[in-house]
Amino acid sequence: MRKLVEFIPNFSVSSQKDEETFNRLVEVAQSVPGCTLLDAQSDGSHNRSVFTMTGSPQAIEEVAFRLCKKAAETIDLRKHQGAHPRMGATDVMPFVPTQDVSLEECIALSKRVAERIWNELKIPCFLYEDSCSSEERRNLATIRRGEFEGMAEKLLLPEWQPDYGDRKPHPTAGVTAVGARMPLVAFNVNLDSDDLEIAKTIAKTIRGSSGGFKYCKAMGVRIEETGKVQVSMNMVNYEKTALYETFDAIKKLAGEAGISITGSEIVGLTPAKALIDVAAHYLKLEGFDCYKQVMEYHLGE
Amino acid sequence: MRKLVEFIPNFSVSSQKDEETFNRLVEVAQSVPGCTLLDAQSDGSHNRSVFTMTGSPQAIEEVAFRLCKKAAETIDLRKHQGAHPRMGATDVMPFVPTQDVSLEECIALSKRVAERIWNELKIPCFLYEDSCSSEERRNLATIRRGEFEGMAEKLLLPEWQPDYGDRKPHPTAGVTAVGARMPLVAFNVNLDSDDLEIAKTIAKTIRGSSGGFKYCKAMGVRIEETGKVQVSMNMVNYEKTALYETFDAIKKLAGEAGISITGSEIVGLTPAKALIDVAAHYLKLEGFDCYKQVMEYHLGE
Numbered sequence: 359m360r361k362l363v364e365f366i367p368n369f370s371v372s373s374q375k376d377e378e379t380f381n382r383l384v385e386v387a388q389s390v391p392g393c394t395l396l397d398a399q400s401d402g403s404h405n406r407s408v409f410t411m412t413g414s415p416q417a418i419e420e421v422a423f424r425l426c427k428k429a430a431e432t433i434d435l436r437k438h439q440g441a442h443p444r445m446g447a448t449d450v451m452p453f454v455p456t457q458d459v460s461l462e463e464c465i466a467l468s469k470r471v472a473e474r475i476w477n478e479l480k481i482p483c484f485l486y487e488d489s490c491s492s493e494e495r496r497n498l499a500t501i502r503r504g505e506f507e508g509m510a511e512k513l514l515l516p517e518w519q520p521d522y523g524d525r526k527p528h529p530t531a532g533v534t535a536v537g538a539r540m541p542l543v544a545f546n547v548n549l550d551s552d553d554l555e556i557a558k559t560i561a562k563t564i565r566g567s568s569g570g571f572k573y574c575k576a577m578g579v580r581i582e583e584t585g586k587v588q589v590s591m592n593m594v595n596y597e598k599t600a601l602y603e604t605f606d607a608i609k610k611l612a613g614e615a616g617i618s619i620t621g622s623e624i625v626g627l628t629p630a631k632a633l634i635d636v637a638a639h640y641l642k643l644e645g646f647d648c649y650k651q652v653m654e655y656h657l658g659e
Numbered sequence: 660m661r662k663l664v665e666f667i668p669n670f671s672v673s674s675q676k677d678e679e680t681f682n683r684l685v686e687v688a689q690s691v692p693g694c695t696l697l698d699a700q701s702d703g704s705h706n707r708s709v710f711t712m713t714g715s716p717q718a719i720e721e722v723a724f725r726l727c728k729k730a731a732e733t734i735d736l737r738k739h740q741g742a743h744p745r746m747g748a749t750d751v752m753p754f755v756p757t758q759d760v761s762l763e764e765c766i767a768l769s770k771r772v773a774e775r776i777w778n779e780l781k782i783p784c785f786l787y788e789d790s791c792s793s794e795e796r797r798n799l800a801t802i803r804r805g806e807f808e809g810m811a812e813k814l815l816l817p818e819w820q821p822d823y824g825d826r827k828p829h830p831t832a833g834v835t836a837v838g839a840r841m842p843l844v845a846f847n848v849n850l851d852s853d854d855l856e857i858a859k860t861i862a863k864t865i866r867g868s869s870g871g872f873k874y875c876k877a878m879g880v881r882i883e884e885t886g887k888v889q890v891s892m893n894m895v896n897y898e899k900t901a902l903y904e905t906f907d908a909i910k911k912l913a914g915e916a917g918i919s920i921t922g923s924e925i926v927g928l929t930p931a932k933a934l935i936d937v938a939a940h941y942l943k944l945e946g947f948d949c950y951k952q953v954m955e956y957h958l959g960e
Contacts, residue, residue, distance in 0.1 A: 457955070601942065636941065641903070642923055644924050651925060651927065651928055655931075
């Protein structure tokens with residue numbers, strides 16, 4: 359089976375405000391054999407671009423460095439204005455295990471990339487998410503607080519020594535966050551009720567932060583179009599907290615309140631395995647080896 | 660998304676009895692860019708080899724012809740002995756839609772391959788499975804009856820004019836069956852019972868041939884190791900008869916007989932979509948577009 363890593367770098371530039379620089383970054387993203395640019399989205403008011411790439415670990419490691427280099431050469435954060443918070447020309451670089459690659463391999467990859475960025479480009483790097491050197495650095499928002507303009511001062515604080523580099527941001531490219539994380543599945547369950555409190559109570563019961571499933575973030579929301587309520591979730595590690603676990607728990611809790619589930623939805627992308635695990639659970643599959651028995655995992659080898 | 664066809668040619672030769680010829684076929688299978696040989700199995704007593712390949716429709720179309728040509732050059736059926744019935748050097752060539760390819764595209768592909776085999780190699784071809792020109796020719800066993808030794812006489816019968824070619828087998832390569840079919844999923848459901856009659860009755864109720872689910876073949880069997888019984892199924896079109904339909908039906912019928920389901924199993928390979936459809940059903944997913952939202956379908960584009 360082919361090893362694949364997903365890579366979703368965020369750059370502080372937009373095609374709407376600087377098409378030339380955006381196009382240069384797209385060219386670099388397409389310059390390394392063995393990886394593919396799946397999507398390049400740009401938002402003018404945020405003045406920010408998000409690329410979605412996939413490829414072999416080696417190819418992704420190389421293209422990550424090249425993109426960060428090109429962004430440092432072409433983006434000057436002293437002139438950047440946009441609604442989205444940012445601290446670097448390349449603001450954040452997450453690496454996500456996708457196929458036959460462990461989270462640990464992606465963590466090691468992210469550390470090599472961050473080290474090379476400091477050594478060759480002199481951009482200080484913070485490790486975040488599952489690559490973090492301490493729990494205080496897991497959350498990107500915490501690292502980024504103060505943004506580019508406040509970063510020179512922040513790096514001098516005792517607790518904000520970068521993981522790679524000196525206590526001084528790059529003059530035009532700032533600092534960059536680099537890290538590995540599991541793919542995230544946005545999974546919502548719709549309730550046949552207009553009682554927002556019920557949805558909020560169920561969300562609170564199942565989410566990790568209040569003692570529920572460790573790898574589930576959840577909130578109760580009302581859907582404007584229908585007036586009905588929903589338990590809206592981010593499944594941050596579907597291997598450790600499966601979609602069926604939260605679905606069954608919500609079904610049970612709603613049932614105790616006399617409410618039925620009308621359906622569910624997945625927003626955006628999901629790894630096949632998050633759903634194959636659901637099928638295996640409900641069919642009570644025995645002795646099933648997903649990576650050996652699912653045809654698509656053998657394609658493109 | 661990348662278009663992919665699976666191709667599983669069967670050759671009347673084995674590595675155990677003629678390693679040289681087997682190796683030549685493996686070389687040819689690896690000679691066309693854009694397709695991959697996933698597996699090459701050989702059985703000495705059957706004196707037969709089965710290759711499993713995948714690739715773009717164009718690449719598979721080309722490699723299919725090249726393999727048939729090499730087999731005709733290197734296998735002499737007049738000398739072939741083996742336990743497995745056969746009628747051609749290349750005995751049968753099924754094409755299976757795997758990713759972003761319709762069954763109709765595979766049918767058209769199979770007809771082009773069969774026509775070229777007749778035109779350039781002078782091997783008569785029958786179209787079978789979903790490519791068949793009449794229902795009497797859908798089943799491979801019906802076409803192959805009489806085997807190589809009886810084929811000269813059979814082709815002279817009014818109803819056995821080949822779909823491509825004259826009423827005369829190739830002198831050393833015989834005739835070949837070419838066709839398209841949906842991927843097959845071998846899916847078994849285990850019952851907490853040692854009563855074979857129960858399993859047989861359930862199998863009869865759910866299988867297409869006795870009025871049940873059209874695209875489900877089923878039989879009741881006893882598992883020697885456990886003494887328990889099983890409903891053993893071939894799901895021949897999981898898009899038209901889904902795995903969850905038969906699973907739920909078996910669960911209901913067994914329940915009516917006071918028997919529970921202990922588990923199920925998938926034997927060999929399955930397309931991811933056969934299981935993703937199961938997950939979407941049990942989670943009641945709304946507005947879900949498998950090909951757009953499952954990450955793996957975008958890989959290797």
